[in-house]
Amino acid sequence: xxxxxxxxxxxxxxxxxxxxxxxxxxxxxxxxxxxxxxxxxxxxxxxxxxxxxxxxxxxxxxxxxxxxxxxxxxxxxxxxxxxxxxxxxxxxxxxxxxxxxxxxxxxxxxxxxxxxxxxxxxxxxxxxxxxxxxxxxxxxxxxxxxxxxxxxxxxxxxxxxxxxxxxxxxxxxxxxxxxxxxxxxxxxxxxxxxxxxxxxxxxxxxxxxxxxxxxxxxxxxxxxxxxxxxxxxxxxxxxxxxxxxxxxxxxxxxxxxxxxxxxxxxxxx
Amino acid sequence: xxxxxxxxxxxxxxxxxxxxxxxxxxxxxxxxxxxxxxxxxxxxxxxxxxxxxxxxxxxxxxxxxxxxxxxxxxxxxxxxxxxxxxxxxxxxxxxxxxxxxxxxxxxxxxxxxxxxxxxxxxxxxxxxxxxxxxxxxxxxxxxxxxxxxxxxxxxxxxxxxxxxxxxxxxxxxxxxxxxxxxxxxxxxxxxxxxxxxxxxxxxxxxxxxxxxxxxxxxxxxxxxxxxxxxxxxxx
Numbered sequence: 001x002x003x004x005x006x007x008x009x010x011x012x013x014x015x016x017x018x019x020x021x022x023x024x025x026x027x028x029x030x031x032x033x034x035x036x037x038x039x040x041x042x043x044x045x046x047x048x049x050x051x052x053x054x055x056x057x058x059x060x061x062x063x064x065x066x067x068x069x070x071x072x073x074x075x076x077x078x079x080x081x082x083x084x085x086x087x088x089x090x091x092x093x094x095x096x097x098x099x100x101x102x103x104x105x106x107x108x109x110x111x112x113x114x115x116x117x118x119x120x121x122x123x124x125x126x127x128x129x130x131x132x133x134x135x136x137x138x139x140x141x142x143x144x145x146x147x148x149x150x151x152x153x154x155x156x157x158x159x160x161x162x163x164x165x166x167x168x169x170x171x172x173x174x175x176x177x178x179x180x181x182x183x184x185x186x187x188x189x190x191x192x193x194x195x196x197x198x199x200x201x202x203x204x205x206x207x208x209x210x211x212x213x214x215x216x217x218x219x220x221x222x223x224x225x226x227x228x229x230x231x232x233x234x235x236x237x238x239x240x241x242x243x244x245x246x247x248x249x250x251x252x253x254x255x256x257x258x259x260x261x262x263x264x265x266x267x268x269x
Numbered sequence: 270x271x272x273x274x275x276x277x278x279x280x281x282x283x284x285x286x287x288x289x290x291x292x293x294x295x296x297x298x299x300x301x302x303x304x305x306x307x308x309x310x311x312x313x314x315x316x317x318x319x320x321x322x323x324x325x326x327x328x329x330x331x332x333x334x335x336x337x338x339x340x341x342x343x344x345x346x347x348x349x350x351x352x353x354x355x356x357x358x359x360x361x362x363x364x365x366x367x368x369x370x371x372x373x374x375x376x377x378x379x380x381x382x383x384x385x386x387x388x389x390x391x392x393x394x395x396x397x398x399x400x401x402x403x404x405x406x407x408x409x410x411x412x413x414x415x416x417x418x419x420x421x422x423x424x425x426x427x428x429x430x431x432x433x434x435x436x437x438x439x440x441x442x443x444x445x446x447x448x449x450x451x452x453x454x455x456x457x458x459x460x461x462x463x464x465x466x467x468x469x470x471x472x473x474x475x476x477x478x479x480x481x482x483x484x485x486x487x488x489x490x491x492x493x494x495x496x497x498x499x500x501x502x503x504x
Contacts, residue, residue: 023271027483030273034479038286045290070341077344084430091429092440150441152428155336156306158442234429262337264344269429 062198062253065262078266085268087206091233094148099162103215105223106153109257110195111243117227120191123246127179134175136227140213142166142174147208147231152269154236154258163231165212169205180249181205187254188230191245198254199232199239203268208233211244236267272484276399276476278364284357285477291353294346296452297330301339304332309449321449347422354415369399371409376402387465411458414451421448 021029055067063071117136124132146164166174172181186204189196203209210231213220220226225242232239238258248254259265277285303309304327311319327333361367372380375395379402385391387403394401400408424434424444438444466474476482 023273026273027271027481030479030481031475038478042286049290049294066337066341070338070345073345074341081427081430084427086430089430089432092432092435152441153306154340156302156445157308158445258337262341264340269427 060260062255063259063265065260074264074266078264078268081266081268082200082202085202087202091147091149091208091269094150094160096148096162098160099148099216100159101216103161103224104151104153104157104159106155106237108223108242110190110192110241111222111225114222115191115226115243120227122228122244124175124177125246125248126177127183127249132175136213139166139171139211139228143170145170145210146214147210147233149208149233151233151240152236154238154263154267162216163210163212164214164217165210165228165231167207168209168211168230168232169207171211172205177249183249184251185249185254187246187248187250188241188244189246189248190241190243193245195241195257196255197230197239197241198256198259198265199230199235200266200268203232203234206232206234234269236269238263239267270486272486274482274484275480276482277480278360278366279480280360280364281357281366282477282480284353284360287353288350288357291346291349292455294342295350296455298339298342298346299452300330300332301335302343303449304334304339305336309446344426347426350415351419354412354419358412370405372402372405376405378402380406387468407458407462411455414454414458418448418451421445421451 052067052069055069058064058066058068058071066074121133121135122139124134126132143166144164145167146162148160148162150158151161152158172178181201184201186199186201187196188199211228212225212231213228215221215224220229225244228244229242230240230244239256253259253265256265258267300322303321307321309321310317311321361370379395382391382393382395383401383403386394420434421438421444423431424438425441425448428435428441428444435441435444438447472482
């Protein structure tokens with residue numbers, strides 16, 4: 001209203017001596033200004049949308065396949081939500097009876113077929129270059145933690161499921177990896193390096209993050225990531241890597257299978 | 270003679286029109302996301318009436334296999350949706366325009382009379398100011414729905430960090446269903462809204478762009494005209 005009045009003042013200045021406008025003149029003047037700005041700004045909005053929609057993809061690297069401006073927004077959103085993140089915020093847990101008997105299995109990239117659990121070793125690369133090779137029995141000796149929670153897939157489904165294993169933070173403490181937690185990220189890869197994820201350290205150290213070796217109180221079957229998989233309730237399923245082969249620590253983002261394909265790197269919940 | 274009657278303030282007009290493309294993009298990108306797990310149906314007594322959505326719709330809109338893209342768009346335009354809504358609501362509260370918008374104690378009774386009138390069952394519509402009773406209810410409901418989309422959306426977006434929001438919505442799973450139902454609500458609202466706007470005619474439509482309606486008044490007693498003119502100047 002104020003804008004249109006100002007504009008009409010500017011217009012009337014150009015026309016010499018002021019004359020009281022007739023109602024008809026007022027109507028057509030205001031219509032002209034309103035519809036004119038409506039069309040101009042509407043056109044600008046459409047142009048902006050076309051620019052965004054046809055904007056080129058980012059240069060493939062740690063992340064890929066997303067429109068460049070949209071990737072920038074995903075990363076900016078991550079900064080905002082990491083301000084709100086706290087390890088005190090826990091995922092809701094349920095009684096065991098509510099856990100699904102048939103646990104959904106979506107993908108076995110990097111964990112296809114069977115694996116010789118006896119020969120499997122988890123390799124952990126320490127800061128000083130030392131390599132730990134840990135067998136499953138050694139991991140099973142650590143204090144066991146169970147969780148029944150609503151597993152959430154990025155596709156949109158969710159399922160209450162029951163997992164057992166060692167807390168990632170207990171694992172860190174037992175193997176004296178405290179120095180490594182000063183890094184910003186944990187990288188995990190399958191033994192064949194076909195599937196890989198990067199997780200920020202606060203999420204990895206969340207009290208509900210497990211290195212799981214059981215589902216529904218039984219050892220993990222191959223399709224759920226035998227012998228050891230990541231269960232990280234503060235992330236979508238895509239970060240819950242099956243059949244962990246190696247763990248590394250770094251200050252830059254480790255490579256991540258789905259972030260390379262247009263998904264948000266953080267993928268936090 | 271013609272009289273200009275102010276109707277919609279500039280900010281209300283702009284937030285209304287800005288919301289249109291934003292909501293369109295939110296619904297479209299939401300569809301890209303929904304496609305990845307399109308399991309919702311409308312089932313009553315074991316009979317499925319509606320399955321969302323037919324393959325033809327997905328194909329026509331090039332929906333399949335664009336989940337990551339859909340999320341990226343959704344998580345950009347959510348900011349605009351929230352800010353635009355915040356702007357509209359705070360302006361409506363501060364300016365006092367909410368008095369014209371929020372249903373009053375007569376609205377729920379009168380709304381029926383409006384509906385009957387619009388369906389040509391009743392001849393007279395109840396007297397109204399800026400909005401009639403049915404509009405008050407519908408336009409207030411749509412704001413409440415927008416707020417609902419924001420809350421359910423945040424509950425889905427970060428269900429662990431915002432676990433209290435997820436709890437309010439009845440958990441993550443239900444929050445997602447609410448979020449979906451609200452979207453269907455927008456589409457239904459839009460259909461009725463457009464039909465009503467078409468039926469209401471040019472004067473009404475123009476008022477949402479130019480801000481005023483033109484009233485054709487037969488010459489009235491001088492005092493009446495003066496009143497109208499002073500109103501016009503002060504508004």
